[in-house]
Each structure stands twice: as structure tokens, then as C-alpha cells.
Ligand SMILES: Nc1ncnc2c1ncn2[C@@H]1O[C@H](COP(=O)(O)OP(=O)(O)O)[C@@H](O)[C@H]1O
């Protein structure tokens with residue numbers, strides 16, 4: 001797999017070329033997100049520039065008012081002062097209005113970007129093949145949708161705003177200072193030197209400390225999620241005490257890292273205040289002497305002092321920008337990695353139309369490996385005629401589920417072809433493929449919603465009659481009727497909770513209503529008790545009639561209804577025949593069957 005791949009994601013030892021590739025990937029994503037919003041971004045920039053200029057105009061107007069307006073007023077001319085007051089009010093109102101507009105504009109831009117990104121991440125991860133999901137843990141997928149998007153949101157909502165606003169503010173103040181009084185401007189410039197050192201120091205430390213808090217909190221979450229997902233095992237093996245110590249350690253670590261961050265601010269914040277106050281004092285001293293000597297107007301000195309006070313205000317937020325930038329960049333790298341994953345089972349570019357599927361499945365010259373070098377099916381040829389019921393048996397790890405996943409095209413063979421009615425599965429339209437081939441596994445997942453809705457998953461436009469008929473066919477009708485709301489019971493509500501066996505029956509009904517030409521049951525009856533299984537057995541006859549069926553089962557009673565039995569070992573079919581012939585012989589199946597019969601008496 002490439003560096004954009006799943007495994008590469010959590011590495012940190014990238015070569016230069018790989019890092020560059022990852023950066024380019026992030027930038028490509030960022031570009032594609034911002035491009036549609038270009039007009040809005042430019043408008044936002046214009047608004048922020050004007051609003052900052054309006055805010056910075058205040059002290060200069062005050063200087064003008066004091067130095068020109070007041071003497072004129074004393075001389076009987078109130079006009080200049082009135083003009084200054086009006087101008088001050090106008091800039092104040094314009095500034096405030098533009099800030100309001102700017103706030104809305106930036107929020108719109110950032111929300112549009114996040115909306116786009118959130119949707120892309122969801123749709124793309126959903127589209128990716130099973131191979132991706134089997135190696136990319138759900139915890140990591142959740143992190144992409146939650147904490148990573150949060151990091152980007154924080155950067156967009158506050159980080160960039162503060163940086164742009166802060167930088168513009170400082171720039172405009174510097175310009176105003178220099179044009180009013182360059183001596184005070186120079187003093188302010190001098191203050192930039194200690195400010196630069198302090199900020200650099202803060203950034204270096206905070207970068208390390210913030211990363212540590214992020215790692216500590218991630219560990220905390222992982223431990224929590226793992227404990228709660230495995231809560232049954234935790235309780236069964238009395239792991240609570242050990243978890244308590246482990247979790248306690250993690251919480252303590254999180255506390256310590258946070259405390260260090262706070263300590264850092266405990267130095268940085270007063271440092272900023274100190275630099276600001278010293279600069280102010282020096283400006284006052286130098287300016288005061290010049291005012292006394294008649295070299296400086298008092299209004300200008302006041303403006304210089306006001307500017308100096310405001311100058312340091314955005315410094316703290318700007319220093320923080322670097323941190324939010326770094327976590328957002330890391331998040332963007334990870335998200336872009338997922339978004340550039342390509343499905344390993346791609347949709348055909350020119351799908352072949354399968355008008356009326358018959359259900360003939362053939363493997364010709366197939367070889368399959370999940371990972372290069374570890375072949376699971378070495379050399380596989382198999383013909384399943386349409387309508388045949390095939391039982392597939394063999395020990396755990398023989399490759400039965402792998403075979404089922406290949407027929408369902410969750411994976412493509414590494415070599416050779418698998419076809420339905422002579423058409424390569426890779427060339428079938430995904431819609432045709434899903435309609436024609438359905439696999440039921442032990443998992444029997446129920447989505448939130450009603451029982452009827454869960455059955456109708458197999459046929460979204462099914463009528464209530466069809467749903468009931470499907471439930472009756474697989475023997476699920478009685479238990480559904482006994483639920484508090486019948487078919488309308490919510491499966492996630494109290495009373496709607498169904499047992500593993502009942503879930504299994506619902507997934508059979510789901511398969512029945514889908515009415516595929518090829519049906520695969522992968523240990524689908526494993527969580528049924530004997531009476532329920534017997535019930536299903538009758539339903540199964542209906543379910544399997546008129547279609548190609550592949551049943552993978554441990555219980556040999558299920559196998560009895562098959563036309564043909566395949567025994568699989570190490571990815572190879574070792575026996576193939578009717579149940580009767582195989583039982584009469586001396587092979588693996590005959591031994592299995594004898595052992596099973598003995599266990600019954
Ligand atoms: N997603 C996977 N990635 C890598 N190897 C796998 C994967 N799934 C199954 N295998 C391997 O393939 C072999 C066959 O597994 P499987 O088809 O599940 O066996 P069965 O269903 O007969 O018990 C096993 O050796 C298993 O370790």
C-alpha cells in the first residue's frame with residue numbers, strides 16, 4: 001500500500017519525499033474545499049481590512065481633536081471638534097457593523113467547509129471496500145469524524161480569524177504610530193524584540209505540551225471505549241480493579257500535562273503584560289520629555305499611549321494560533337489520507353446489464369490472498385449450477401467465509417475470475433450484483449427503527465403484506481406479533497430488544513424479501529437454539545427454493561437439506577458429492593457425520 005494508505009497513517013518516521021507527498025495531499029484537499037468559496041473569502045478579507053482600519057482610526061482622531069479641535073474651540077470655532085466627534089462616531093459604528101458582518105461571514109465560510117468535509121468523509125468511508133474497514137478500526141474512523149473535524153473547526157472559527165485580525169491590527173497600529181510620531185513608533189518596535197523571544201519560547205514549549213495533552217486525552221478515550229465495548233469480558237474476568245489502576249494512571253497523566261500547559265500560560269501572560277507596560281512607560285517618559293520641551297503635541301502623545309496599550313492585546317491569541325494550526329494540519333493530513341483511499345473493489349466503468357439472473361456461479365482459475373504472500377485460496381475452480389443448494393463444511397480457518405465474501409464481491413480475486421451466469425462479477429453493475437447475491441452472516445445487524453423497517457431493508461419499497469409474508473416464511477411472525485408494538489416496535493426501545501436468535505430470524509426475513517438468485521448463509525443459524533433452528537429449517541426450505549444457495553454450517557442437520565456437499569480444507573475443496581454419497585464413503589464428511597450421529601444418542 002502507498003504512503004496514503006491505511007497502515008501509513010499512524011507512522012511518524014516519514015521520509016522527506018513522503019512528507020512532501022502528504023503535505024501536497026492536504027493542500028489539494030484544502031484547495032478543493034476553499035475553491036468554491038473564493039468569492040466569499042475575498043469579501044471577508046475586504047470586510048476585515050476595513051473594519052480593522054476603522055477600529056485603529058480612533059486614537060488618531062482623539063489626537064486631532066485635542067491638538068486642533070480644542071484650541072479652535074477655545075478660539076470660538078466649534079467646527080473642527082464637532083467634525084472629529086462625528087468622525088469618531090462614524091468609525092465606531094462602521095467598525096462595529098463590519099465586525100458583526102465579518103463574524104457572520106467567517107462563520108458561513110467555516111461552516112460551509114466543515115459541512116462539505118463532514119459529508120465527504122462520511123460518504124467516502126461508506127464507499128470504501130470491506131478491506132479498508134477490516135484494517136481501519138472504528139475508533140480511528142470515529143476520530144476522523146469527531147476530533148479531527150473539531151480541530152479544523154477550531155482553526156477556522158477562531159485560529160485564522162485571530163491571526164488575520166491580530167496581524168492586521170498590529171500592522172495598522174504600527175503604521176498609525178509611525179505616521180503620527182516616529183519616535184514612539186521606534187520604542188514600540190524595540191518592544192517587539194523581547195516579545196519575539198517570549199513568543200518563540202512559548203511556541204516551542206506549548207507545541208510539545210499541547211501534543212502531550214492531545215496524546216494523553218486520546219489514550220484516555222481509547223481506554224474508555226475499549227473497556228465499555230468489552231464490558232462483558234471485563235465483568236466476566238473481573239478486570240475492573242486492573243482497569244481502575246490503568247485508568248487512574250491515564251487520568252493522572254492527563255492532569256499533569258494540563259497543569260504544565262497552565263503553568264506555561266502562567267509565565268507567558270504576565271510576560272506579555274510586563275513587556276506592554278514597560279513599553280508604555282518608556283513611551284510616556286520619552287514623549288513626556290518632548291512634550292515638556294515643546295517637541296510633541298500632547299494629543300499625539302495620548303494617541304501613542306493608547307496605541308501602545310492596544311498593540312499587545314492580540315499577541316496571546318496569535319501565539320496560540322500556531323498550536324491550533326498544527327493540530328488542524330495533522331487532522332487534515334489524516335482526513336486527506338482517508339479521502340484519497342480508493343475502493344479496492346471498484347465499480348465497473350461500463351457495467352454489463354444482467355437482465356434476468358439465473359444464479360449460476362463459477363470460479364475459474366481463482367487465486368486469492370488478503371495480503372500478498374499469504375495465499376488463502378491457492379487454486380480454485382468450482383461450478384455451482386443455478387438452483388443448487390450447496391452445503392459448505394470444513395474446519396475453522398479453512399476459507400469458507402472467504403469464499404462467501406468472494407462470491408458477494410466484498411473482495412476481488414487476486415487472479416482468475418468469479419462469474420454469475422458467465423458475467424465477471426467485476427463487470428456487473430453494483431445494483432444488479434446486490435440484487436442478485438445476498439449474504440446472511442451471524443452478525444445479523446439491526447439498524448435503529450422498526451422491526452418492519454429492518455425487514456424492508458432487503459426491499460425498500462416492500463408493502464406491509466410482503467413484510468408479513470416474509471416473516472411468516474422464515475418463522476419470525478409469532479415472535480414479532482408478541483412484541484409490544486408488533487411490526488412497528490422500535491428495535492432500540494425497551495421491550496423492542498430482541499435476542500440473538502430472533503435477530504437472526506429477522507435477517508432471514510430480510511434476505512427472503514430481497515429474493516436474490518444467489519443466497520449465502522455463513523453460519524447464519526449458529527445463534528439459534530434447536531427448536532428455533534427446527535423452525536428455521538422449515539422456513540429455510542422455502543427460503544432456499546428456486547435459488548442457488550450456499551450454506552456454511554457446523555450443525556450437520558442443516559446440511560441434510562443440501563443437494564451437494566463441499567468439504568473444504570486449507571482453501572481447497574477436498575470432497576464434493578451428494579450428502580448420501582459422502583456419508584456412504586470413508587472421507588472427512590463420513591467421519592464428521594458418524595461423530596455427529598453418535599453425539600445424538
Ligand atoms: N480480513 C482478513 N485479512 C487477512 N486474513 C484473513 C481475513 N479474514 C480471514 N483471514 C484468514 O483467512 C483464512 C480463512 O478464514 P475464513 O475464510 O474466515 O475461514 P472459515 O470461515 O472457514 O473459518 C484464515 O487463515 C484467516 O486467518
Ligand SMILES: [Mg+2]
Pocket residue numbers: 400401402522
Ligand atoms: Mg467463517
